[in-house]
Amino acid sequence: MFRQSFFSMVSSPSIPGQMNRISAGSPGNTSQNSGNSMSSAREPARTGPSTPVEAASGERLTVFATRWLQSLPVPVRPVITARRHPHIINRMALTWGDHHAVADYFDSLLISSRPDRRGFAVEVLDELVDLQQAFMDGRIG
Numbered sequence: 001m002f003r004q005s006f007f008s009m010v011s012s013p014s015i016p017g018q019m020n021r022i023s024a025g026s027p028g029n030t031s032q033n034s035g036n037s038m039s040s041a042r043e044p045a046r047t048g049p050s051t052p053v054e055a056a057s058g059e060r061l062t063v064f065a066t067r068w069l070q071s072l073p074v075p076v077r078p079v080i081t082a083r084r085h086p087h088i089i090n091r092m093a094l095t096w097g098d099h100h101a102v103a104d105y106f107d108s109l110l111i112s113s114r115p116d117r118r119g120f121a122v123e124v125l126d127e128l129v130d131l132q133q134a135f136m137d138g139r140i141g
Helices: 006-010 065-072 079-085 086-095 099-110 122-136
Strands: none
Touching: 006 079, 006 099, 065 079, 065 086, 079 086, 099 122
C-alpha cells in the first residue's frame, strides 16, 4: 500500500515555481505554535520533514478531504486550517458541490452567532476568507 503524508502531498506546488503558504513544520508539531514559523499565511513553504495531519482533538483529514484540498489552487489552499481544524476541511470537501451549502458553511464559520466563541487564529481566518472570496468570485468551485 502506498502511503504518503498529507504535507508532502499538498506542499508540492501545482504550478512550477510557485510555493505553498506554510512550512510543514517539525514532526509532531500539529498544535498552534507561538513562534513565528506559521505567523504569516503568505510565507513560502520550507522543505523539511513531513507531519501527519492530526488536530489536538485527534481528528484527521479524510482521504476525500485530502484529495479535495490537493485539487485547489495553491494560493487558496487552506493548509493551516487543515492542520488545526481538519473537521472544517472534511465538511467543506463534502459540501463543495453544493454552492448554497458551501456559502452557508462559510457564513457559519465567519459570522459568529455565539457570544462564547473564541474565533480563529489570524492565519486560519486569512485562509478561509481567501478561499471564500475565490469561491464567491467563481475562480474555484
